Amino acid sequence: MAEHRVPAPVIPEGEKAKGPASYFPSIEKTYGRPIQEWLDLVADRLDSEPHMAVVAWLKDEHGLGHGHANAIVAYAKAILAK
Template sequence: MSEHRVVAPTIVAGEKVKGPASYFPSIEKTYGRPVQEWLDLVADRLDTERHMDVVAWLKTEHGLGHGHANAIVAYVKANLPS
């Protein structure tokens, strides 16, 4: 079993990825951290905070752009175990 509540997808170079995960290569390049780190942070915050509050936190505390922050939060919400 994985230690992560939401596991980052494996994206193969040249693969057409749709939805929030399509932002992940750009997020890693722009912010210099693996997407898995962002997913772990967001999964924990979503236990007690709303979607847009977590987006705002990523933007103000970590300097992410709105689209990148929203993509991470949306991906985590869609993939959290019930």
């Protein structure tokens, strides 16, 4: 398996995700793609674009709602900042 720059969180069974990751199950259900795909796309764009530009791209090009797009970008930025 390829290594991801921003790996999707692993939530232990019986626990609830917190922060931006709490949106991830809904994002997968609503848009039909695994969260890892979204994180991979966003991580690449964050190399050269600011947060809100990436949010706008997710909304305009992929039809994500603002909250979902912002959650993905915020999570990716936090992981990349470590």
